[in-house]
Amino acid sequence: MRVLISGAGVAGLTTAYWLKHYGFTPTIVERAPTLLTGGYKIDVRGSALQVLHRMGIHDTVVTASTDMQGALLVDKKGKIICKMSGDAFGHRVGDDVEIVRGNLCQILKDQIPNVEFIFNDSIQEISQFSEKVQVKFQKHHTREFDLVIGADGLHSNVRRLVFGDEAQFAHELGLHLCVFSVPNYLKLDRMEMQYSELGRVASIWSSRGDSTAKACFGFTASSDKINLRDKDQQQQVVRKTYEGIDWEVPRLLQMMPGASDFYFDAAAQIHMDRWSRGRVVLLGDAAYCASPMSGQGTSLALIGAYVLAGELAAASGEKYQAAFNAYEEQLLPFVRRNQVLGVSAAKLMKSQGKNNLLIRLLMLLMRITPGRLIKFFINLSTRRIHQAANAITLKEY
Ligand SMILES: Cc1cc2nc3c(=O)[nH]c(=O)nc-3n(C[C@H](O)[C@H](O)[C@H](O)COP(=O)(O)OP(=O)(O)OC[C@H]3O[C@@H](n4cnc5c(N)ncnc54)[C@H](O)[C@@H]3O)c2cc1C
Incomplete structure (x- = not known):
């Protein structure tokens, strides 16, 4: 089954890995000219660590982690008022790990050497038919796929094309x-x-x-x-x-x-009633962004990717609608609970x-x-x- 994934972030790369693992043929289209490396530090916590273990990359991620030794809190004049360990300051417990976002993306990309990437391009039009999806790209020629996954972040292009304007779903x-x-x-x-x-x-x-x-x-x-x-x-x-x-x-x-x-x-957070429409489904920040205030965006992306690909495999791809429903059913309560974290932090x-x-x-x-x-x-x-x-x-x- 040919699956087009829009976005080579944590959600898109992880889904590509699992889909490939289950025998699907994923293609990733990424707007940037190359994989976006560098950037800010992000955490992988709790159940998301299981996803890293099941992909066999947990130790690689730990080796590449930020290894933050501590944090110094200062007052307006720069006087140190408190010292904390890096883990305590980053709300990490147990095996939770912090890594620069781009380094995690590079590790994920290294796991999928045989996946096709289309860099420097973006989807312009999506037309759904009973048997296929036709995708018109901005630069490359039009192609057909069986499914399309929108993993293109908070300001998702796929969401705009298939579900409508961002303002309907974004809660600043x-x-x-x-x-x-x-x-x-x-x-x-x-x-x-x-x-x-x-x-x-x-x-x-x-x-x-x-x-x-x-x-x-x-x-x-x-x-x-x-x-x-x-x-x-x-x-x-x-x-x-x-x-x-x-x-x-x-x-x-x-x-x-x-x-x-x-x-x-x-x-901002993204709140939607449904994450799929026909042969198109959303994932990660595109579907359910919890905001950086939650500290859980990356973990939600990893878990969502694992569940979505797993459900598609369990439904042998053909019953994709059942797979999308099962993905939403499992993930929604977890997402809502984690979104609350972002709202409370912002309120404070x-x-x-x-x-x-x-x-x-x-x-x-x-x-x-x-x-x-x-x-x-x-x-x-x-x-x-x-x-x-x-x-x-x-x-x-
Ligand atoms: C400042 C900051 C701090 C954060 N801190 C944390 C933290 O401590 N812990 C944590 O868990 N999370 C944190 N996050 C959130 C985390 O980075 C995201 O929630 C997580 O990366 C979600 O992954 P994603 O793959 O869904 O989206 P993204 O990482 O946004 O990836 C989307 C990808 O899609 C691409 N794309 C966009 N538009 C298009 C298009 N039209 N066509 C093709 N490709 C496109 C983008 O270039 C990008 O590669 C933070 C975010 C920010 C901004």
């Missing part, structure tokens, strides 16, 4: 994220430094094997004021938002316009400026004992993430 969380590379001028060795307050977080980190450091800003702002296509305006918003914070923030902001990469997006960030008693108390504690309060919140969310990350039992296919 009122937060924005901005990440860019800077020289590792602080000589951070597998260390992270972070300034945080309700509504504004700024951090800089460097992971194993990275000659650069990454600057990361997460802040609350209403989306209607930010044009997601206008880089200059986005940088202006970041500069304005971080006025008044000393530490390394002015220097990082000064380096922002000259950075070799610049990621900026609104944190957005509580800044609210005038209720609890928030006033939080602000007071933040002034008196900021390190302890941050540690308390990190430990609390670690417990919740751990429970949500393990809230699915994977079938053997």
Whole structure:
């Protein structure tokens, strides 16, 4: 069976691996000219570790992990107010592992040497027939497939073509994220430094094997004021938002316009009633993005890919509709539970400026004992993430 996968991210590459393993013929179309490597660090936790084990890549992922040794939390002036281990700061317990997104994608790609890739292209039109799907590409010639999987991220092209406008499904969380590379001028060795307050977080980190450091800003702002296509305006918003914070923030902001990469997006979740229509199905952030605030996007992508491919194999591909239904049925409760994590984290960030008693108390504690309060919140969310990350039992296919 010929399956076209749109997107060579964690979800797309993992599905290609499993489909190939079960005897399907997957093809991946990726908009970027090559596999997107580098980027931010992501976590694989709980049941998703099982997927790595079943693919035989768990040890490779551990060897390539960020190996973060610790985190230093600082105040506005840069004074260290709290030290934490890398795992505690990243909400990791047990075997949970952190890796740079691009490194994980490279490991996944290395597992599928015989899969066809079409880089530097994108689907332009999808026409469904009873026996096949006809796909018109932007650059390559039109081809036919049996199924199409949309694993092309939060702003999915396949979702737009088959299900309609993104606005119907995207729930913005009122937060924005901005990440860019800077020289590792602080000589951070597998260390992270972070300034945080309700509504504004700024951090800089460097992971194993990275000659650069990454600057990361997460802040609350209403989306209607930010044009997601206008880089200059986005940088202006970041500069304005971080006025008044000393530490390394002015220097990082000064380096922002000259950075070799610049990621900026609104944190959002995708909520849909159905993930499939006819011969087309969505997966990963395209179907059920939980937002970076959940810390679970990659694990959801790995698990979704494993379940979708497994169900297609169990239904011998032909009964694809039954497979899509089984995939949704198994995954939906797990996804919803993990999406709650993203919503709660965003709510806390957005509580800044609210005038209720609890928030006033939080602000007071933040002034008196900021390190302890941050540690308390990190430990609390670690417990919740751990429970949500393990809230699915994977079938053997
Ligand atoms: C700043 C940040 C921090 C994060 N931190 C964490 C974390 O700590 N833990 C965690 O688990 N998750 C984290 N995430 C989320 C995580 O990266 C994603 O949830 C996860 O990678 C989902 O994978 P995906 O394959 O569904 O989508 P993506 O990783 O977005 O991959 C989609 C792929 O599709 C491609 N594509 C897009 N459009 C098209 C098109 N038209 N045609 C063809 N290809 C296309 C893209 O180039 C990309 O390769 C973070 C995300 C961000 C932005």
